[in-house]
Amino acid sequence: MTDVTTTPADEPEVEAEEAVREVPFWQRLVSGSATWVGLILVGLIVVFSLLKPDSFLSSANFRNIATDAAVLLVLATGMTYVIITAGIDLSVGAVLVFSGVVSAKAMNATGGNDWGVIILGLVVALAAGFGWGLINGFLVAKGRIPPLIVTLGTLGMSLGAALVITGGVDEREVPFKLITTIGIGRAFNQIPWLVIIAFAVALVFGVILAGTRFGRYTYAVGSNEEAARRAGIAVDLHLIKVYALAGTLSGLAGFLSLARFSTTTIGAHDTDNLQAIAAVVIGGTSLFGGIGTMLGTVFGVFIPAVLNNGFIIVGVQAFWQQIAVGAVLIGAVYLDQLRRRSQDQR
Amino acid sequence: MPEPLLEARGIVKSFGRVRALRGANFDVYPKEVVALVGDNGAGKSTLVKSLAGVHEPDAGEILFEGRPVTIHSPLDARRLGIETVYQDLALAAELDAGANMFLGREVMRPGLLGKLGFIDKQAMRAQSREAFDNLGVALQDTSAPVATMSGGQRQGIAVSRAVTWASKVVFMDEPTAALGVVQTRNVLDLITRVRDQGLAVVLISHNMPEVFEVADRIEVLRLGTRVARFRRGEVSMEDVVGAMTGAITHDDLDRRDQDTPGEVTP
Numbered sequence: 001m002t003d004v005t006t007t008p009a010d011e012p013e014v015e016a017e018e019a020v021r022e023v024p025f026w027q028r029l030v031s032g033s034a035t036w037v038g039l040i041l042v043g044l045i046v047v048f049s050l051l052k053p054d055s056f057l058s059s060a061n062f063r064n065i066a067t068d069a070a071v072l073l074v075l076a077t078g079m080t081y082v083i084i085t086a087g088i089d090l091s092v093g094a095v096l097v098f099s100g101v102v103s104a105k106a107m108n109a110t111g112g113n114d115w116g117v118i119i120l121g122l123v124v125a126l127a128a129g130f131g132w133g134l135i136n137g138f139l140v141a142k143g144r145i146p147p148l149i150v151t152l153g154t155l156g157m158s159l160g161a162a163l164v165i166t167g168g169v170d171e172r173e174v175p176f177k178l179i180t181t182i183g184i185g186r187a188f189n190q191i192p193w194l195v196i197i198a199f200a201v202a203l204v205f206g207v208i209l210a211g212t213r214f215g216r217y218t219y220a221v222g223s224n225e226e227a228a229r230r231a232g233i234a235v236d237l238h239l240i241k242v243y244a245l246a247g248t249l250s251g252l253a254g255f256l257s258l259a260r261f262s263t264t265t266i267g268a269h270d271t272d273n274l275q276a277i278a279a280v281v282i283g284g285t286s287l288f289g290g291i292g293t294m295l296g297t298v299f300g301v302f303i304p305a306v307l308n309n310g311f312i313i314v315g316v317q318a319f320w321q322q323i324a325v326g327a328v329l330i331g332a333v334y335l336d337q338l339r340r341r342s343q344d345q346r
Numbered sequence: 347m348p349e350p351l352l353e354a355r356g357i358v359k360s361f362g363r364v365r366a367l368r369g370a371n372f373d374v375y376p377k378e379v380v381a382l383v384g385d386n387g388a389g390k391s392t393l394v395k396s397l398a399g400v401h402e403p404d405a406g407e408i409l410f411e412g413r414p415v416t417i418h419s420p421l422d423a424r425r426l427g428i429e430t431v432y433q434d435l436a437l438a439a440e441l442d443a444g445a446n447m448f449l450g451r452e453v454m455r456p457g458l459l460g461k462l463g464f465i466d467k468q469a470m471r472a473q474s475r476e477a478f479d480n481l482g483v484a485l486q487d488t489s490a491p492v493a494t495m496s497g498g499q500r501q502g503i504a505v506s507r508a509v510t511w512a513s514k515v516v517f518m519d520e521p522t523a524a525l526g527v528v529q530t531r532n533v534l535d536l537i538t539r540v541r542d543q544g545l546a547v548v549l550i551s552h553n554m555p556e557v558f559e560v561a562d563r564i565e566v567l568r569l570g571t572r573v574a575r576f577r578r579g580e581v582s583m584e585d586v587v588g589a590m591t592g593a594i595t596h597d598d599l600d601r602r603d604q605d606t607p608g609e610v611t612p
Contacts, residue, residue, distance in 0.1 A: 212463040213452050216441075220449055223438035230400060230436045231450030232421040290440030340493075 033284030033335065034296035040328075041299045041306065048310035056313050063192060069305040070198035071096075071260070073298065074253040075276040076283075077202050078246030080297045081209065083280050085222040085242050086289025087147040091136060092250045093272030094159035099128040099254030100264045101162040104171040113175045121178070125255035126248055132158050133247015137240035155273070162266060171264045183259035194256055199298075201249065206294025218242060222289025278325060279304065282332045288340070303328060349412055351376045351546050352397065352428075352515055357406035359392055366392040368570035369406070374515055379537055379547045381557040384567035385590050390550045391433060393567065394517045398430040399423040427514030431521050435504040439493035443485055444474035446492055447507050474506075481506045482532055497524040505533060509540050516540060519550045534560050554583050566590055 285292025
């Protein structure tokens with residue numbers, strides 16, 4: 001800062017003004033959309049717990065819910081970044097499949113059942129996801145092709161490539177050790193490693209989003225790309241990084257899926273992209289960019305998961321879950337629109 | 347008259363078939379307020395964006411403190427000490443005032459956290475608050491998104507940002523266009539204060555009384571070229587308007603490098 005205009009003000013005065021001008025933390029908490037989504041989630045848990053206290057409200061059941069949601073949470077973590085930049089990534093499910101396929105192929109080609117092979121598989125999965133993410137980011141940032149089209153294209157390409165590699169037949173073999181540890185293993189015999197990994201990923205990238213310059217630039221690019229560019233931010237490079245991150249996390253999700261199901265599940269991920277987008281949007285992230293939190297995304301992942309599980313337990317047809325999630329999704333976007341409209345009227 | 351601080355020579359800029367600048371000249375001297383006036387479509391904003399690194403000129407030369415410089419990006423302009431208040435303000439509406447103030451030049455946390463890329467939001471908020479206080483920008487809540495603020499407050503943030511970071515020149519593209527009477531007064535006072543503190547201010551405006559109040563000199567742009575230069579006190583408002591509309595030509599103070607209106611400079 002130059003000293004042209006910033007002669008230091010009297011310290012006590014500044015302190016006093018701070019109290020007036022800073023909205024208290026609790027007030028921001030109450031007005032934050034993540035808080036409301038969290039309350040909805042808590043409300044659902046309470047309702048199902050009251051209806052079926054012994055079967056819903058058990059550690060085994062919560063473990064089930066969390067395990068089912070783990071892979072989706074990893075996808076949604078990357079998707080949160082992409083959507084905050086006002087982009088979209090439809091390719092995550094297909095990149096998940098592709099990464100799982102090449103990872104399984106690499107591990108089986110090497111053979112063996114030790115950590116070396118597993119780490120090789122992980123690296124291959126991450127690299128495959130990173131590669132597709134890089135392609136997405138480059139085409140979006142440098143090619144100026146709308147993200148919807150770019151990632152629709154790479155969705156087809158990566159899924160097609162996975163089918164070409166496997167001939168359309170699932171790779172049904174992965175190192176046994178991978179299944180027994182990451183796949184179905186639990187820390188302290190209680191918490192599944194899958195869940196720990198997924199939450200660790202969400203936590204780390206949530207902290208990066210909220211606290212670092214990388215996160216700040218992600219919001220800035222999504223809020224006003226031109227303003228970010230004029231502020232000297234390398235917008236194109238940043239977009240490439242964000243899509244590469246989403247791709248890499250899709251690769252990780254592919255590896256986790258492999259560990260859990262011990263097969264590549266080629267045909268089972270057609271709606272992963274939409275589920276991830278729905279989770280992120282339900283969590284309060286705006287499709288128009290610039291707004292969103294990782295905490296909201298975590299809630300947004302678990303609302304459909306809890307609904308699904310709860311409906312089954314209370315004996316409602318599980319198909320109702322899709323209807324309920326659809327309604328929640330539309331409601332979330334409607335609230336976002338209302339918020340923007342009230343701001344624009346100023 | 348001293349050496350110009352910033353000189354634009356024969357700047358040409360086309361957008362497709364539209365020739366926005368046709369060999370425009372422009373001078374900024376140290377510690378002055380120079381008004382850049384012209385009718386709609388005269389090329390004022392394009393000229394400013396060319397000098398701020400937003401557009402790259404197709405042809406022409408830019409001299410800064412006498413030496414030729416290239417301004418390919420906003421970062422280049424920033425390194426020269428040039429800051430701009432854009433007509434659209436270039437604020438990220440979802441970020442708070444402090445974040446906008448420090449956009450692209452974030453303060454990092456001390457120590458290891460800073461090395462890991464963590465930003466010091468507290469420090470940035472405190473410094474922004476200080477700058478807003480000094481410049482008389484009233485914000486109820488510096489942690490609220492800019493989108494929730496009034497037009498005047500947004501303008502205040504954009505102006506504060508530019509004058510805080512500029513060390514040589516501040517461009518202001520219609521800084522009072524969205525403002526009420528009191529806020530306009532504040533911005534005009536601010537312009538003279540910034541000038542008195544040693545910066546050069548380039549004021550782009552349609553508002554003649556405003557221009558005559560604060561500008562030391564006036565340069566008139568018409569159809570992408572400079573058609574006249576005036577010193578305040580040596581010209582009437584009618585003459586300036588005449589030069590803007592083309593009713594009066596050849597009023598240039600300095601006939602040696604006068605541009606002919608409509609002339610096409612390669």
